[in-house]
Amino acid sequence: MRTYEEPAPRTGAALGAAAGRREGREKVSGAARYAGEHHLSGRVYGWPVPAGIARGRVTGVDTSAALALPGVLAVLTPGDAPRLAEPDDATLALLQNPRVPHRGWCVALAVAETPESARDAARAVRVTYAREPHDAGLRPDHPDAYEPEEANGGQPGRLELGDPAAAFAAAPVRVDTAYRVPPLHNHPMEPHTTTADWDGDRLTVYTSSQGGTTVRSVLAGLFRLPEEQITVIAEHVGGGFGSKGTPRPDVVLAAMAARRTGRPVTVAFPRRHLPTTVGHRAPTLHRLRLGATPDGRLIALLHEVTTHTSRVKEFVEQAAVPSRVMYAAPHLLSTHTVVPLDVPTPSWMRAPGEAPGMYALESAMDELAGALGLDPVELRIRNEPERDPGTGSPFSSRHLVECLREGARRFGWDRRDPRPGTRADGPLLLGTGVAAATYPVMVSPSTATATALPDGTFVVRVNASDIGTGARTVLAQVAADALHVPLDRVRTEVGRTDLPPAPLAGGSSGTASWGWAVHEACTDLAARLAALTGPLPTEGIETRADTTGRADADTPYARHAFGAHFAEVAVDTVTGETRVRRLLGVYAAGRILNARTARSQFVGGMTMGLGMALTEGSTLDRPFGDFTEADLASYHVPAHADVPDIEADWIEEDDPHLNPMGSKGIGEIGIVGTAAAIGNAVHHATGIRFRDLPLTPDRIL
Ligand code: MOS
Secondary structure (H helix, E strand, O other): OOOOOOOOOOOOOOOEOOOOOOOHHHHHOOOOOOHHHOOOOOOEEEEEEEOOOOOEEEEEEEOHHHHOOOOEEEEEOOOOOOOOOOOOOHHHOOOOOOEEOOOOOEEEEEEEOOHHHHHHHHHHOEEEEEEOOOOOOOOOOOOOOEOOOEEHHHEEOEEEEOOHHHHHHHOOEEEEEEEEEOOEOOOOOOOOEEEEEEEOOEEEEEEOOOOHHHHHHHHHHHOOOOHHHEEEEOOOOOOOOOOOOOOOHHHHHHHHHHHHHOOOEEEEOOHHHHHHHOOOEOOEEEEEEEEEOOOOOEEEEEEEEEEEEEOOOOOOOOOOHHHHOOOOOOEEEEEEEEEEEOOOOOOOOOOOOHHHHHHHHHHHHHHHHHHHOOOHHHHHHHOOOOOOOOOOOOEOOOOHHHHHHHHHHHHOHHHOOOOOOOOEEOOEEEEEEEEEEEEEOOOOOOEEEEEEOOOOOEEEEOOOOOOOOOHHHHHHHHHHHHHOOOHHHEEEEOOEOOOOOOOOOOOOOHHHHHHHHHHHHHHHHHHHHHOOOOOOOOOOEEEEEEOOOOOOOOOOOEOEEEEEEEEEEEEEOOOOOEEEEEEEEEEEOEOOOEHHHHHHHHHHHHHHHHHHHHOOOOOEEOOOOEEOOOOOOOOOOOOHHHOOOEEEEEOOOOOOOOOOOOEOOOOOHHHOOHHHHHHHHHHHHHOOOOOEOOOOHHHHO
């Protein structure tokens, strides 16, 4: 039985400083090595062959033409690839049987001396199939639709409080509306890449991952090896946004190909393979019903989400979950319906659940404000709950109202004329919009060591993942803070499984999880040093911390970060183009541990939210069974020119119920609500409510 204890109070003053990224110079000078840049002797390259049908099975693979090409070593097929143990994650059961569950599923892997010869070989592989009819069409009344017991994150699929349908029907003011968020792709800068190298029964993989500890345990299971025989190195990672949270096919394919050929093998997924291979944000259909009193108090809030998953495994984007946290409504319904289809398997993408869910909820709140004739900031403030609506628990801290007020003040919200469609600047229509943001506080057990060396420096070791966030830097700050030493005396080692085990960089929980262990190891070390009589031993002193049983203890509190987004847009009535002129985010996310890297995280999230609002969207082509936007020429992520004035700031929040640093996660909340703020601004500009993302010119005109 775990019991909840308050984390030990934080110490020192090194936290919060705007320290620059420690690996910045290595990165900009090209010295930082990514997963495909480990030039092992004899290294060769694997290139996957994607399935050319949407459903069925492979009846034959003719490898003769491929094998006849120069430099080709092997072609792995479903018939002859190394046999793996059955994985928990069925998307990793690669080349184990002839089944084709969706278009793009890997049906062979060509291995050759150069990436170019591997690509040519992959193209020369002739695969024959037995086709079966497929179904890639998402609709709420699909005969296979069902309500899952759980949505992602262990959340109950359905939550119902009071009598929401009757309360809505009887409410004096009602909004009944629907929104659609299309499939979205993570598209990190560095596509998924693994270099695998066997030495007898020892396996080393260099991989682009948000969490090497999981990669190791999954490989150990698949290849039936003790974990000690596997080393996973992920020193530098070019972004992930959730798509590298668990091992993806590159890891398994590289390890199988290296096993087969006896050579180190790099599998670097081509950009065009990512949408089908590494997961996507599943499309979500939202029905929102809000019932309120004439003075703007919610009586009923009903949020029903329909989404898809693949036939390979169940993945339920928990998009109705944020509606359980935001507003005081005595009658609450929040449900998920999922339809298994013959489509690529969806997966985690930045703020899974909250990003699409809050687009819908915060757009509906704007519609309700319009129906009430009430300012949308004021509407939110009027519905501020005293306790977490879904669980009834007290919040550990909640400063949404402060974020809304501070954001409104800085944005100049009080000068806003609420009437939609009334401000023109030549052919441009101008408008402003607001939306709230939230993201849960998550934390997992971690271990870490801290070592004091005789030269007066310190080393902190933890298998954290720095996916571009600055994890090395902030962990050094946590350590220096607990040790009461200057930051430049602390070195951090991260990104290897021969370091103390640690959880992944996901769920905005990395810094809290690793930092808790680092803080404890360093606090312990400081005490040991203070008690030391005589000189430090030549090998130094090392302390180890393990937060198991505490970081994962049940808490009596509802713990969430909150924020507010404000947007100003100009909508061109000639071209249909929407440009964001200003974007402001104000957050309350506990203690901010590094002002510079935190701001970058917030701004990065907001930029991704801007893409979600205006440019990013993928089309699942029903007859084809695959996405049509498979590259960055067709899937439009925002560029700098799309983001002229974007500002992120925060309210200092003192929350003793989190972790020793007092921090909440910051990696995901920036994307939450941003698309709604922009959509609400487009409504304010044009007087027209668009309910399908993205708001591209063809929709606007
Ligand atoms: Mo994030 S989608 O939890 O890696």
